[in-house]
Each structure stands twice: as C-alpha cells, then as structure tokens.
Amino acid sequence: xxxxxxxxxxxxxxxxxxxxxxxxxxxxxxxxxxxxxxxxxxxxxxxxxxxxxxxxxxxxxxxxxxxxxxxxxxxxxxxxxxxxxxxxxxxxxxxxxxxxxxxxxxxxxxxxxxxxxxxxxxxxxxxxxxxxxxxxxxxxxxxxxxxxxxxxxxxxxxxxxxxxxxxxxxxxxxxxxxxxxxxxxxxxxxxxxxxxxxxxxxxxxxxxxxxxxxxxxxxxxxxxxxxxxxxxxxxxxxxxxxxxxxxxxxxxxxxxxxxxxxxxxxxxxxxxxxxxxxxxxxxxxxxxxxxxxxxxxxxxxxxxxxxxxxxxxxxxxxxxxxxxxxxxxxxxxxxxxxxxxxxxxxxxxxxxxxxxxxxxxxxxxxxxxxxxxxxxxxxxxxxxxxxx
Amino acid sequence: xxxxxxxxxxxxxxxxxxxxxxxxxxxxxxxxxxxxxxxxxxxxxxxxxxxxxxxxxxxxxxxxxxxxxxxxxxxxxxxxxxxxxxxxxxxxxxxxxxxxxxxxxxxxxxxxxxxxxxxxxxxxxxxxxxxxxxxxxxxxxxxxxxxxxxxxxxxxxxxxxxxxxxxxxxxxxxxxxxxxxxxxxxxxxxxxxxxxxxxxxxxxxxxxxxxxxxxxxxxxxxxxxxxxxxxxxxxxxxxxxxxxxxxxxxxxxxxxxxxxxxxxxxxxxxxxxxxxxxxxxxxxxxxxxxxxxxxxxxxxxxxxxxxxxxxxxxxxxxxxxxxxxxxxxxxxxxxxxxxxxxxxxxxxxxxxxxxxxxxxxxxxxxxxxxxxxxxxxxxxxxxxxxxxxxxxxxxxxxxxxxxxxxxxxxxxxxxxxxxxxxxxxxxxxxxxxxxxxxxxxxxxxxxxxxxxxxxxxxxxxxxxxxxxxxxxxxxxxxxxxxx
Ligand SMILES: Cc1cc2nc3c(=O)[nH]c(=O)nc-3n(C[C@H](O)[C@H](O)[C@H](O)COP(=O)(O)OP(=O)(O)OC[C@H]3O[C@@H](n4cnc5c(N)ncnc54)[C@H](O)[C@@H]3O)c2cc1C
Ligand SMILES: Cc1cc2nc3c(=O)[nH]c(=O)nc-3n(C[C@H](O)[C@H](O)[C@H](O)COP(=O)(O)OP(=O)(O)OC[C@H]3O[C@@H](n4cnc5c(N)ncnc54)[C@H](O)[C@@H]3O)c2cc1C
Numbered sequence: 033x034x035x036x037x038x039x040x041x042x043x044x045x046x047x048x049x050x051x052x053x054x055x056x057x058x059x060x061x062x063x064x065x066x067x068x069x070x071x072x073x074x075x076x077x078x079x080x081x082x083x084x085x086x087x088x089x090x091x092x093x094x095x096x097x098x099x100x101x102x103x104x105x106x107x108x109x110x111x112x113x114x115x116x117x118x119x120x121x122x123x124x125x126x127x128x129x130x131x132x133x134x135x136x137x138x139x140x141x142x143x144x145x146x147x148x149x150x151x152x153x154x155x156x157x158x159x160x161x162x163x164x165x166x167x168x169x170x171x172x173x174x175x176x177x178x179x180x181x182x183x184x185x186x187x188x189x190x191x192x193x194x195x196x197x198x199x200x201x202x203x204x205x206x207x208x209x210x211x212x213x214x215x216x217x218x219x220x221x222x223x224x225x226x227x228x229x230x231x232x233x234x235x236x237x238x239x240x241x242x243x244x245x246x247x248x249x250x251x252x253x254x255x256x257x258x259x260x261x262x263x264x265x266x267x268x269x270x271x272x273x274x275x276x277x278x279x280x281x282x283x284x285x286x287x288x289x290x291x292x293x294x295x296x297x298x299x300x301x302x303x304x305x306x307x308x309x310x311x312x313x314x315x316x317x318x319x320x321x322x323x324x325x326x327x328x329x330x331x332x333x334x335x336x337x338x339x340x341x342x343x344x345x346x347x348x349x350x351x352x353x354x355x356x357x358x359x360x361x362x363x364x365x366x367x368x369x370x371x372x373x374x375x376x377x378x379x380x381x382x383x384x385x386x387x388x389x390x391x392x393x394x395x396x397x398x399x400x401x402x403x404x405x406x407x408x409x410x411x412x413x414x415x416x417x418x419x420x
Numbered sequence: 421x422x423x424x425x426x427x428x429x430x431x432x433x434x435x436x437x438x439x440x441x442x443x444x445x446x447x448x449x450x451x452x453x454x455x456x457x458x459x460x461x462x463x464x465x466x467x468x469x470x471x472x473x474x475x476x477x478x479x480x481x482x483x484x485x486x487x488x489x490x491x492x493x494x495x496x497x498x499x500x501x502x503x504x505x506x507x508x509x510x511x512x513x514x515x516x517x518x519x520x521x522x523x524x525x526x527x528x529x530x531x532x533x534x535x536x537x538x539x540x541x542x543x544x545x546x547x548x549x550x551x552x553x554x555x556x557x558x559x560x561x562x563x564x565x566x567x568x569x570x571x572x573x574x575x576x577x578x579x580x581x582x583x584x585x586x587x588x589x590x591x592x593x594x595x596x597x598x599x600x601x602x603x604x605x606x607x608x609x610x611x612x613x614x615x616x617x618x619x620x621x622x623x624x625x626x627x628x629x630x631x632x633x634x635x636x637x638x639x640x641x642x643x644x645x646x647x648x649x650x651x652x653x654x655x656x657x658x659x660x661x662x663x664x665x666x667x668x669x670x671x672x673x674x675x676x677x678x679x680x681x682x683x684x685x686x687x688x689x690x691x692x693x694x695x696x697x698x699x700x701x702x703x704x705x706x707x708x709x710x711x712x713x714x715x716x717x718x719x720x721x722x723x724x725x726x727x728x729x730x731x732x733x734x735x736x737x738x739x740x741x742x743x744x745x746x747x748x749x750x751x752x753x754x755x756x757x758x759x760x761x762x763x764x765x766x767x768x769x770x771x772x773x774x775x776x777x778x779x780x781x782x783x784x785x786x787x788x789x790x791x792x793x794x795x796x797x798x799x800x801x802x803x804x805x806x807x808x809x810x811x812x813x814x815x816x817x818x819x820x821x822x823x824x825x826x827x828x829x830x831x832x833x834x835x836x837x838x839x840x841x842x843x844x845x846x847x848x849x850x851x852x853x854x855x856x857x858x859x860x861x862x863x864x865x866x867x868x869x870x871x872x873x874x875x876x877x878x879x880x881x882x883x884x885x886x887x888x889x890x891x892x893x894x895x896x897x898x899x900x901x902x903x
Contacts, residue, residue, distance in 0.1 A: 108768040131665055171615055172584055187859035193764045195796040196833040197570050197619050198840055198851055200860040204615025225665030248525045254639035256705050281708035321526045321604035344606040371605035389609045394599040398611045404862035417610040
C-alpha cells in the first residue's frame with residue numbers, strides 16, 4: 033500500500049508514497065495511516081503544492097494521479113461525474129464534442145493560460161477562472177462529491193441532479209480546503225452548453241478609479257458578459273470583456289459595449305494575457321467589494337502586476353520579494369472595502385514575515401470543523417488558515 | 421414548562437422586556453406549525469426578536485440552560501423546518517425587516533432576515549436590479565428562511581439558488597456568539613462556512629443579517645405557453661430545447677389534472693384538451709432572446725405542440741404565469757386535501773418517471789396532479805385525497821412515498837427545494853449511507869456540539885457529538901500579524 037519515498041511537499045520531506053486507483057484504495061490508505069498516526073498530503077498533478085503554508089509534516093504523499101476517468105457524462109442532463117485524479121484537460125476534451133463545457137475549465141480560442149491540474153486539485157485549491165463573472169467558482173458548479181475522511185470512512189453529499197437540498201453540502205466545505213478536511217475521490221459537476229459565438233472587447237485604463245468605473249458601467253448595462261477581466265501593470269492596464277452567445281445576437285452586444293466603454297475600446301482577439309498566471313515569486317490573492325478594486329490597484333507599487341475579474345473585485349497580484357509592510361498595507365486597503373488579501377505563494381522569507389492568510393473571521397468555527405473531521409491533525413497539518 | 425425553560429423565560433423577560441416574549445398558551449398555539457400544517461407542536465416559549473442582540477441574548481440564554489431553540493421566519497416552509505420544540509424557545513426573526521443597504525454599484529443589498537423576498541426586489545427595482553431567487557412564495561417568505569432552505573424558484577434553472585446569490589451572513593451560533601461568514605467580496609480565505617450554512621435548515625445557527633447579490637433586470641423577456649397532447653410530448657420538447665444548448669430562464673410543466681385545477685381556480689384559459697402545457701421563458705439581451713425564442717418555438721412544434729401562445733406584453737405574460745403560480749392552491753378546487761411532494765430526477769428521465777407515476781396512480785386509485793420545474797427535473801406531484809374517507813390519507817401517503825422511491829431509483833433526490841425538515845428525515849437513509857449522514861453531522865457537531873439548535877430536523881438519528889480530543893494544539897499557531 034505504501035512505498036518508501038524521498039519526495040517532498042513544499043520543502044517538507046516525505047517518507048512514504050501511495051498511488052491509489054479507486055475510492056476504496058484511498059479508504060484503505062487512510063485507515064492505515066490513521067492506525068499508524070501518519071500525516072497525509074494529497075497530490076493531484078502537484079502544480080499547487082506550495083499554495084497555503086508548508087505542511088508541518090507530510091509522512092505520506094497520496095498521489096491521486098492514478099484515480100482517473102470520466103465515470104459518466106450525462107449529456108442530456110448536462111452533468112458530469114468524474115474521478116478526482118482526472119486531468120482538467122481530459123474534462124475539456126470529453127465535453128467539447130458534445131458541445132458542452134464545465135465553465136471552470138474552458139479553453140477559448142487563443143487562450144494560453146492554465147488548464148493544468150486535476151479535478152481534485154482544482155476543488156481543493158479553488159482557483160478562480162475568467163468565466164467566474166457569469167458562472168461563479170468551483171463551489172457554484174460542484175453538485176456532488178465523494179470524500180474519504182481522515183479515519184478512512186467514505187462519504188457522499190449532493191448527487192447527480194442540479195437541484196437538490198437533501199442534507200448538508202459538503203462539497204462547498206471542501207472547495208479551497210487545500211486537502212485539510214478530507215480526500216476528494218469523485219466529483220459531480222453541472223455543465224453548460226458551449227456558446228455558439230464569442231467576442232472580446234478591450235479598452236486601456238489609466239487608473240484604478242477608471243477600471244472600477246468601467247466595471248460598474250458594465251454591471252449596469254445590458255451586455256451580459258461572461259468575463260470582465262483586467263490586466264494591470266504598474267499604473268495602468270487593459271480591461272477585456274468576453275461576450276458569448278448566439279451568432280445572431282453577439283454583434284449588437286459588442287457594438288453596445290464599444291460605445292459604453294468609449295475611448296480606444298475595440299473588438300479584438302482574446303488578449304495573450306487571458307487566464308495567464310501573473311509573474312512574480314510572490315502571488316497574492318485579493319478580493320474586495322467590487323467598487324473597492326480601484327483603491328487596491330492604486331495602492332500597488334508600479335512593479336506589481338495584477339490580473340483577475342474587475343467585475344467582481346477579485347485579482348491575483350504578482351510581486352517580487354515584497355516586504356511584509358507592503359502586504360499588510362494592501363491587506364488594510366482591502367479590509368476597508370470588506371475584503372482581504374492573502375498569500376497564495378511566496379518565498380519562505382516572505383511567508384515567515386507575514387501571516388499568509390491574515391485575520392480570518394470565524395476562525396474558531398473553522399478550527400472546530402477541522403477538529404471534527406480530522407481530530408488528530410493528520411491531513412496536511414498546518415497548511416491552512418490559522419495553522420489548521 | 422420545565423424549570424430550565426421557565427428560567428430562560430425569566431432571563432429573557434428581564435433582558436428584552438416582556439413585550440418580546442410570548443407565553444400565553446393561545447398565542448403560542450398560532451406558532452405550532454409552518455406550511456406543513458398537519459404536524460403541530462406548541463412551542464414552550466416564543467421570542468419576537470427585533471435585532472441581532474435580541475437573537476444573541478435568546479440563543480445565549482438557551483445555551484446556558486441547555487434548552488433547545490428553533491428559528492422561524494415567515495413560517496411558510498413545507499417540510500416542518502420551523503416546527504417548534506415543546507420544551508424549547510421559538511426565536512422569530514420575522515420582525516427584523518429592515519433593508520439596511522441597497523448598493524447598486526457593488527450589486528448587492530444588505531437586509532435583515534425577516535425581510536420578505538419580494539421586498540428585496542422592490543427595493544432594487546429603481547436601479548434596474550432584482551433579487552434572482554424567486555420561490556413561488558416570494559410575497560410571503562423571508563430571506564432568513566430562504567437562506568436556511570437554500571430556496572429556489574422557477575427562474576433558478578438559469579440563475580441558480582439562494583446559495584449562488586448570498587455572499588455574506590451574520591450568524592448567531594448555537595453557543596450565542598455572533599460571527600460573520602462572508603461579506604461583500606466574492607470570496608474569503610478559509611473554509612466556506614457560508615456555503616455549509618446556506619441550506620442547513622436552521623440547524624447551524626440563526627442568521628441576523630444577509631448580504632445578497634442583485635441581478636441586472638434582463639433587457640428582454642419572452643414567454644410562451646405551449647399545449648401538447650401528452651406529458652411525453654411536452655417532456656420531449658424540454659429535452660429538445662435543452663439539448664439544443666438553450667438555457668431558458670424557466671421551463672415549467674403542468675399536466676391535465678393540474679390544468680383542470682388552475683382553470684377552475686383562476687380561469688387561466690390554457691389550451692383546451694391539452695394533456696400537458698409548458699411555460700417557457702427566455703430572457704437576456706434583446707438580439708439574443710429573439711433568436712433563441714424562435715428556436716424554442718420550433719422545438720415545441722416539432723415535438724407536437726398543437727398550440728403556442730406567445731405573450732405580447734406584460735399583461736399576457738402575467739396571465740400565462742397566473743395559471744402556473746396558482747396551481748398549488750388551485751388543487752384545493754378539485755380535491756379537499758392533498759400532499760405537496762417535492763422530488764428531483766435527471767430531466768432525461770422525465771417521460772419515464774411521469775409514465776410510472778401514471779401507473780402508480782391508476783393502480784392505487786389515488787389521483788396525482790403534476791406541476792413542476794421541468795427544466796431542472798424538480799417534480800411537485802400533488803397527491804390528492806379526501807380526508808373524510810377512511811384510509812384515504814394513508815393511501816395518499818403511500819403513493820407520495822412511492823414517488824420518492826421513483827426519484828431515488830432514477831438517481832435523483834428526495835427534495836429539490838422544500839427541504840428535509842421533520843417531514844423527510846426518515847427518508848434520508850434511502851438516499852445516503854450511515855457514513856454519509858454521520859459525516860454531515862460532523863459539521864453540525866462543530867457548530868452545535870450540545871445539539872440544541874433545531875434538534876430533530878434533517879437527520880433521522882442525531883449523532884452524539886461526543887468528546888473529540890479537545891487537547892490544545894500548541895503547534896496550531898500563526899506567525900504574528902504585523903500591523
Ligand atoms: C478555473 C481555473 C483557474 C486557474 N487559475 C490559475 C491561476 O490563476 N494561476 C495558476 O498558476 N494556475 C491556475 N490554474 C491551475 C490550477 O490552479 C491547478 O490546476 C489546480 O488548482 C491544482 O491542480 P493539481 O492537480 O496540480 O493540484 P495539486 O497542486 O496537486 O494540489 C493542490 C492542493 O490540493 C490538494 N489536493 C489535491 N488533490 C486533492 C484531492 N483529491 N482531495 C483533497 N485535496 C487535494 C493538495 O494537497 C494541495 O493542497 C487554474 C485552473 C483552473 C481550472
Ligand atoms: C405556496 C408556497 C409555495 C412555495 N414555493 C416554493 C418555491 O417555489 N421554492 C422554494 O424553495 N420554496 C417554496 N416554498 C417553501 C418556503 O416558502 C420556503 O422554504 C421559504 O424559504 C421559507 O421561508 P420562511 O421565512 O417562511 O421560513 P420558515 O418556514 O419560517 O422557516 C424555514 C426554515 O428556516 C429556518 N429559519 C427561518 N429563519 C431563519 C433565520 N433567520 N436563521 C436561520 N434559520 C432560519 C427555520 O428554522 C426553518 O428550518 C413554498 C411555500 C409555500 C407555502
């Protein structure tokens with residue numbers, strides 16, 4: 033079940049590895065590790081093992097890359113059941129011929145940005161995609177989940193129907209939990225039809241205030257975009273709006289948008305930065321009330337880059353060796369707009385100088401949830417908010 | 421009244437004033453049930469909360485004394501979620517009706533939990549915005565109840581449920597503490613406790629303030645009514661529309677019996693002789709809607725619609741919806757009693773399940789009227805009976821239960837929007853294993869270790885929260901925040 037390993041997780045050495053290929057395999061491993069008091073860190077494709085804080089210990093690396101496969105694509109019901117180790121690219125390739133998509137995992141014509149990772153890693157890391165403006169995050173599309181608990185028990189919640197209020201929604205709790213609550217082995221997603229036609233309108237913006245104003249104008253318009261993305265470099269940037277729909281309807285909407293944005297707004301190809309990760313050795317994630325985004329952008333140093341959803345007030349900020357003071361300052365600006373800034377990825381020196389997550393409301397309740405699910409702290413201990 | 425409960429009553433009279441406390445037996449009786457009127461329990465005591473501090477005081481007093489409590493909004497729930505506890509406190513949030521803020525630029529509103537669903541939309545209307553989740557009870561149900569039930573409505577096919585439109589809740593936890601889950605921003609670090617709280621049917625605490633997302637009113641809305649010979653044909657049209665990549669704002673179906681009832685009640689003038697009707701609504705940008713709406717009509721015709729009526733204006737649109745919206749109550753015209761069932765199936769199983777239901781009805785002699793959200797497979801069979809006939813209610817209950825079996829057998833759910841409450845707790849093991857239910861209850865134990873918050877709901881057997889090792893984890897610390 034376990035083999036010796038000299039691997040490491042975010043610099044923390046691993047003793048054993050396991051590569052289960054079924055939910056019951058995962059349950060076996062977790063029962064065993066529970067009996068032996070071994071800490072377990074899950075790995076999908078391993079692309080985001082440095083998100084959050086390094087685990088305190090990582091005795092067993094649970095490699096889920098063998099737990100793959102589409103279990104069921106119910107095209108007529110727009111529902112997909114898939115195993116957790118399945119690459120997101122497989123999901124895209126499976127759905128495309130049926131004219132459907134998982135609104136998280138889309139590859140638009142011209143897009144270079146990430147589509148890596150596995151289904152389970154995407155749920156646990158909860159990365160925001162550009163379509164979130166219209167379709168939300170993982171939590172909004174995940175309708176059912178199978179999870180193996182720290183003690184090896186297997187549990188399901190939700191199901192394979194879009195509408196369902198029977199029991200608690202464990203899927204939402206697992207989204208963004210960075211492997212600290214349970215191991216996801218299977219997921220059921222709600223799908224959407226792939227739109228017939230797509231167009232992008234882009235405009236340069238000269239200030240944070242202008243970016244906010246345009247995002248508000250779009251919110252109040254009838255354009256109904258799928259994405260309202262911002263690329264910010266230093267003291268200015270570009271706003272790019274994705275419009276999707278039927279071929280016959282799209283022109284009227286993009287024309288309206290060009291008029292609404294004014295200035296140099298024009299219909300363009302998908303910009304090359306669309307869904308590209310920001311550069312920098314430190315990546316911050318920020319979310320504020322939408323009208324607070326301008327203030328946050330204006331507080332950033334000229335060397336910073338930011339990318340994300342201007343429409344919702346969520347961005348990734350890329351920096352190189354930022355001071356703790358800078359992070360704390362940005363955090364304060366965000367807090368003034370009912371949001372916060374947290375460290376997604378950073379060199380050890382930065383992570384030691386500043387709390388990665390900052391003050392988290394309801395932290396004590398989160399601790400209580402963790403203690404119920406994993407009382408011995410064996411699932412990625414120390415990785416999450418408040419050292420959970 | 422138990423000594424503990426009377427002590428809680430005394431404490432709360434002192435702290436909140438006697439006028440917020442109801443203890444007169446006749447008055448208490450008016451709170452004995454919610455929309456599921458056949459199950460009644462007179463509450464031990466009722467607290468009429470005016471603000472979050474009142475709620476915290478009431479919950480705190482209950483927690484100190486180990487007395488159970490139940491939240492209640494408008495009391496329109498259909499699963500007995502707000503059914504009181506005989507030796508407990510019913511905390512009513514219906515008076516907390518302030519709309520704290522409407523902020524069109526952030527696209528949100530902040531409201532107290534007693535605010536009526538439709539009033540949020542009314543407050544947002546001047547800005548061309550609305551609150552998307554629209555349960556049929558939207559003129560009377562409260563936002564707090566909506567949060568607890570994760571309520572949806574006819575338009576959630578396209579727009580989603582309460583969980584997709586609430587970004588923050590202030591909550592009094594079962595130990596009396598006030599916490600804030602979420603806020604105006606789209607996400608926050610940490611576990612998504614808000615996501616767990618929404619839809620937890622009042623078992624994880626009481627919400628005292630809710631931040632909701634507001635949705636832009638669509639530029640154009642087109643509505644049609646299509647008459648079909650049979651539910652099979654109507655079901656085929658639903659599949660054809662969805663299969664074509666259309667996401668309508670709503671697709672609702674009514675069968676012949678439901679049409680008959682609606683006709684008797686409101687004279688909606690639906691196509692004569694129809695075995696089924698569909699109400700299909702398309703909304704969005706004008707150019708988009710025109711194109712899609714034409715395609716929808718094509719599909720209806722191709723699947724055998726013998727009459728299609730397109731609403732020419734708002735009046736005609738209201739008329740089309742009137743039949744659908746009145747259907748539940750209208751069934752009272754054709755049957756003295758009925759059970760409202762709520763189950764979900766994958767929508768591709770619609771024709772098969774409807775046929776099986778017809779057979780079930782024929783075999784048992786119990787009439788079943790169907791009116792439902794066809795687009796997302798959420799069935800609302802109305803099982804008719806005459807309570808004066810001996811054994812009729814039991815037979816109706818049996819048929820109603822057999823319908824849930826059909827839903828489960830087709831991979832569906834025992835509830836799509838009305839919740840589990842007390843009504844369906846016994847059915848939960850048909851859908852979930854012991855480990856599933858046990859795991860869900862870990863969340864409950866985290867929020868409510870003493871088991872005093874709406875006990876007896878959702879889960880057939882409560883988990884003993886027991887002693888999780890509460891050792892202090894010295895290593896569970898964070899580097900100091902630098903300010
Ligand atoms: C919509 C979208 C947006 C994206 N945006 C970005 C972006 O902005 N920048 C960027 O760099 N990348 C982005 N990506 C890539 C994405 O971040 C990764 O693909 C994904 O988050 C991690 O997948 P992984 O399999 O590599 O996970 P890993 O790196 O292997 O794991 C990530 C975390 O999840 C845990 N984990 C993994 N599998 C499980 C499981 N089955 N159960 C429980 N816990 C588990 C791990 O322990 C770890 O904490 C995006 C992807 C999508 C779909
Ligand atoms: C004619 C009719 C049509 C309906 N149509 C629909 C429909 O289309 N879609 C739908 O989803 N539902 C529908 N319902 C059901 C019902 O209206 C909803 O469940 C609604 O959300 C209940 O709100 P309420 O304020 O009446 O809550 P209540 O019935 O008072 O309570 C419901 C639950 O919420 C809890 N609760 C109440 N307030 C709070 C609070 N502040 N904090 C925490 N928990 C709280 C209660 O404890 C209880 O468990 C319908 C009901 C009727 C009578």
